[in-house]
Amino acid sequence: MKSFRLTPLFFRRVHKWVGLILGLQFLLWALSGSVMALLDKDKVGGHGGGMSHAHPLPAGDYAALAGLPNGEPVNGLVLRDLGARAVYEVHSPKGIRLVDATSGAQIRVDQDMAREIASMMNEAPIRAVSVLSRPNLEARDFEGPMWRVDFADEENSSAYVSLDTARFLVMRGDTWRTWDFFWMLHNMDYLNRKSFNHPLIIFVAFGALWLSGTGFYLLFKSFSRADFRWLRRRRKPVVITRDAT
Known part of the structure; x- marks a missing residue:
């Protein structure tokens, strides 16, 4: 029976799929936040x-x-x-x-x-x-x-x-209704549209934290000393010779 090991390859695979799923939500956060910021605040007030x-x-x-x-x-x-x-x-x-x-x-x-x-x-x-x-x-x-x-x-x-x-x-009014729809996408409260600390968004927040931690870990695992060898190289002095005349 093959033993299970927490190798960099395992973290890289999980990190890839978690990043894809959370990346879609990051896009929704950016999109919804942009739309809410662009709407007329006086009309949104309703x-x-x-x-x-x-x-x-x-x-x-x-x-x-x-x-x-x-x-x-x-x-x-x-x-x-x-x-x-x-x-x-x-x-x-x-x-x-x-x-x-x-x-x-x-x-x-x-x-x-x-x-x-x-x-x-x-x-x-x-x-x-x-x-x-x-x-x-x-x-x-x-x-x-x-x-x-x-x-x-x-x-x-x-x-x-x-x-x-x-x-x-x-x-x-319609402007408020548009704002409210994107507010629902932003806070991920698809039922009541008023809470920002419900279980779903807490789960996504911890997922983002895990994604950041594993990304930081994989960042170091992706480099070796050989990648930084160029920093230790010294430039050779240039010798200029002149022909005697």
Whole structure:
């Protein structure tokens, strides 16, 4: 039975194939990094529209706070604006509900309200409105159900509005979607596109470290003293002779 030995030839063969596999990922890193750097950062931000979602609270008498909980425990209460009117955002173990701050009436975040809030962030015509029971990849930084409002503009922008709080969450466009695709290639998180310390990239990082170590080892094994013999050679003196006349 032939014994297994860790010879330079073995390392050279493994180094070749590991270098080929990791080299493809190095190309993807270089390509994705270059594309992300070349994209317009303002369009990548995806917040366009230039309009503010915040408005001053209107003056007047507000509904009594004692009548808001309706017998249920309240964990938090926020007075804020919703377009041009003031609302209470009531947080309880059952979830979040909105109450008109002046009349005390319950507020339902329906499609019309989602369109109104999204239009504050983008003046383009609205193409479609849909409801999401959970966040998609574009709105992965947020939680809970939400409205998606699609606009008919150059960026094919989509605004996301919370179904519980009616808060504007984020705006995404085609430039951001392009950036996000190359971001996925760059951090190698092909499922969630948000983590840079998952097992796959850690494995590739250690593979790159091993490749560097074996390359350094093979560098010394690829040379011999004979290759550097020319450094020890001394130039012979040049003797100039003249003919006697």
